[in-house]
Structure formats: C-alpha cells, structure tokens
Amino acid sequence: MENFIVSARKYRPDSFDTVVAQSSITTTLKNAIKNSQLAHAYLFCGPRGVGKTTCARIFAKTINCSNLSPEVEACNECESCKAFNTSRSFNIHELDAASNNSVDDIRQLIDQVRIPPQVGKYSVYIIDEVHMLSSQAFNAFLKTLEEPPKHAIFILATTEKHKIIPTILSRCQIFDFNRIGISDIAGHLEYVAKNEGVTAEKEALNIIAQKADGAMRDALSIFDQIVSFSGKDITYQDVISNLNVLDYDYYFRLVEHFVKNEVPDSLMIFDDILNHGFDGHHFINGLSSHLRNLLVCKDPVTVQLLEVSGEIKDRYKVQAASCENDFLLKALEISNECDMQYKMSQNKRLLVELAIVRIAQLTLKKK
Ligand SMILES: [Zn+2]
Structure with missing residues (x-):
C-alpha cells in the first residue's frame, strides 16, 4: 500500500x-x-x-x-x-x-x-x-x-x-490567535490540492473551509476524506453530498418563489429537500444563513462579511437587489423563531411549512 x-x-x-x-x-x-x-x-x-x-x-x-x-x-x-x-x-x-x-x-x-x-x-x-x-x-x-x-x-x-x-x-x-478566515483556508487548500495533483472546483474548497469553522487542521482532514472518496477530481457536488451540506441552489430558488408569493412552489422545494434526506432543522438553519447573507449584501460596508467565493458572491448580490430590506428582516425573524421552537415542536414538518408560508406571503399585502 x-x-x-x-x-x-x-x-x-x-x-x-x-x-x-x-x-x-x-x-x-x-x-x-x-x-x-x-x-x-x-x-x-x-x-x-x-x-x-x-x-x-x-x-x-x-x-x-x-x-x-x-x-x-x-x-x-x-x-x-x-x-x-x-x-x-x-x-x-x-x-x-x-x-x-x-x-x-x-x-x-x-x-x-x-x-x-x-x-x-x-x-x-x-x-x-x-x-x-x-x-x-x-x-x-x-x-x-x-x-x-x-x-x-x-x-x-x-x-x-x-x-x-x-x-x-x-x-x-x-x-x-485568530480563527482562520474562510478565504484563507480555501486558499491554503488550493495550494495543497495543487501540490497533490488534485483538481478542485473553487466552490468545493470553499464549502470545506466553511465546514472547518476556522480550524485549518479540520479543513485538511475533511479534504483528505473527500479525496479518498472522490479521487483526484473534486467537484462542488461531491463535497456537498459527502458533507451533507444543502446546495446553495435550493435557497436561491426558494427566495425567488418567496418574493413572487408562490407558496405551493416554496413548499415543494422543502418537500424535495426532505426527500433528499436532510432534516427540517438543518434546512431552517440554512435558510437563516441564506437570508443573513442577502441582508449583508444590502450594504457595501457589510458585504465583506459574506464568506463565499466569487461566482456565488455575485449570485447573492443579484438576489439581494431583488429583495427589500424589510422583507429580509421579517423573513429572518420568522426563520429564527422557527429555529428556536423546533426542538419543542411535536409536529416539526408543519412548523417549518408554516414558516415557509408566512415568509412567502410577506410581500403580499403591499401588492
Ligand atoms: Zn538552523
């Protein structure tokens, strides 16, 4: 060996x-x-x-x-x-x-x-x-x-x-000593990948860096784990399925439906997520992070708090422009509330669905 x-x-x-x-x-x-x-x-x-x-x-x-x-x-x-x-x-x-x-x-x-x-x-x-x-x-x-x-x-x-x-x-x-920032970790992973003859999508390394939560040692062991799973070619899809991370894409689509008040489509996305084996709590936490990311994009000062790589960053900026501050704040409040009630709730699926329905109707009254 x-x-x-x-x-x-x-x-x-x-x-x-x-x-x-x-x-x-x-x-x-x-x-x-x-x-x-x-x-x-x-x-x-x-x-x-x-x-x-x-x-x-x-x-x-x-x-x-x-x-x-x-x-x-x-x-x-x-x-x-x-x-x-x-x-x-x-x-x-x-x-x-x-x-x-x-x-x-x-x-x-x-x-x-x-x-x-x-x-x-x-x-x-x-x-x-x-x-x-x-x-x-x-x-x-x-x-x-x-x-x-x-x-x-x-x-x-x-x-x-x-x-x-x-x-x-x-x-x-x-x-x-500081926590190591996501871009610093991702940058170092890129260097390691290059040295090991591994090709890796930028966003794949970024997800590993996020998952490592500021610790380089953790990032490198996750990297090893992914390499042993998918070989010398690491894609974003490999990483999210391996680390049980929800694809960004779900949330981008969800917010698109939210601002158009499309309740049924929003609920179907949640159903799809559950069918992929993710649990409701994981989903609602991810939704809060997504809304938070959109909110920080609203201001040139806070946009640097967004810890994602280039392409996804642009996607956040575009989506943020399509949402009003007021909507983002209220949506964040609702998802945060849902997160806090989650553990206590007897009917967890309904709790999340209710939150989705409420968020999807936020901009309805105005229209
Ligand atoms: Zn010496």
Whole structure:
C-alpha cells in the first residue's frame, strides 16, 4: 500500500513564513528574536486548529538555530534544525496537560527544566491545554514560572484563556490567535490540492473551509476524506453530498418563489429537500444563513462579511437587489423563531411549512 501521510501533518508549516493567517503574531515573534528580547513565558490563546502548537514549535526551532537567515527564519541545515526536523531535538519538550495534569507530572517537568541544553541555547517547554492543570499543579508550576533558569522558555497554549488564573496570566506574554478566515483556508487548500495533483472546483474548497469553522487542521482532514472518496477530481457536488451540506441552489430558488408569493412552489422545494434526506432543522438553519447573507449584501460596508467565493458572491448580490430590506428582516425573524421552537415542536414538518408560508406571503399585502 502507498504510504499515506495525512495532509494536516504533511503540510504543517515549518517556518514563520508558511503559517497561514497569523502574520501579526509571527511578525512579533520574529522581531523579538531579532532584537533578542525573548520572554521566559508565552501564552498562546485561541480556538483549536489555528496554529498555536505549530507556532510554538517553529519558535523553538528558530531560537535554537545557529545560522538564522536575515528574515529571521531557521536555516534547516544546522545540527539543531536537523534534529528539530526529524523530531529528535532535545531542546523541545511537550506536555499535554489534558492527560498529564497532576502535581507529579508538573514536578517531573520542573526537574527537567533545571537541566541546561547540550546543543543550542534554549530549552522550550510547550504545555498544551494548560487550563486543564489541576490547581495544585498550577501552584507547583508557579514558582518555576517566576524564577525560570536562563535557558528555559515556556510556551503555554490554551483554547480557554478565561480559565487561566491571573497569577499565571500576569507572568506571560499573551498572544491571541485568530480563527482562520474562510478565504484563507480555501486558499491554503488550493495550494495543497495543487501540490497533490488534485483538481478542485473553487466552490468545493470553499464549502470545506466553511465546514472547518476556522480550524485549518479540520479543513485538511475533511479534504483528505473527500479525496479518498472522490479521487483526484473534486467537484462542488461531491463535497456537498459527502458533507451533507444543502446546495446553495435550493435557497436561491426558494427566495425567488418567496418574493413572487408562490407558496405551493416554496413548499415543494422543502418537500424535495426532505426527500433528499436532510432534516427540517438543518434546512431552517440554512435558510437563516441564506437570508443573513442577502441582508449583508444590502450594504457595501457589510458585504465583506459574506464568506463565499466569487461566482456565488455575485449570485447573492443579484438576489439581494431583488429583495427589500424589510422583507429580509421579517423573513429572518420568522426563520429564527422557527429555529428556536423546533426542538419543542411535536409536529416539526408543519412548523417549518408554516414558516415557509408566512415568509412567502410577506410581500403580499403591499401588492
Ligand atoms: Zn538552523
């Protein structure tokens, strides 16, 4: 069998320059290295899959490189870099606090911290999911964090900053990682696809990016899943059927019927959607998103909140022009109401149908 490396690992960035969509953080880190202003403790906060541990590793590799480039990137050739690149460097220690959160685990780490590195200048300790440490473990760690040996640098990573106690926060330089935007993720997927000899429709990658909800790691594993399903040729249709995503097209057609007050046609589209195996709640959520997208298209300032690619974007703009603000607002209210009542309702299909009928009649009175 061909040796398959998952994309999330294969395309893990190994220099500051290749980290996607966190340029303000990588620039600050590079400047700190350039000006020799390293702190002893950093706290990397942000949602999962946005590059916290990756940046921590790149940082550890870069500060230990003996031959930094003028752009403050590791050389990948010195002894230390080679050790990093083959995951056998002794200058980096990773502790996953989600599974090692006891006082003993931390004591072991503290013992290790005292030993200076043999190669390179710094030993970097990455503590992932640091908010999971028990309070005793936190307290045991505090002393080391207060007076760390010269060679030790701590990088704490967390998805839940609010759970970090103030005494730790005040001792760290804090970096907030952003959710990665849909267009940035889609752009990176395009690059990966090209490298893997996969052709992919732009909108197909966009849907994967949406589904990943800001996490590059998730996007890449969905990408792998689709590739193993449909091979080297990825279409929009493949992706939506594979990920159980409702086609945009349904909603565009539905709104066309809404503005013409065509109640029966609207109901038939909903029936068609149910027949394709989607449930009513999924549908109504999608409808709310669609109406929201149309609403943001109404204003040149908010149109940038629309996270879809070129062709679909134009379709949204055209449809938005055919709807009045008032209609969109009221329709959104009705679908939102339906969403909230959905779980409680005994007759879910009727509930959604009623919402559809009401929306399809919104512009009727005016006429
Ligand atoms: Zn190097």
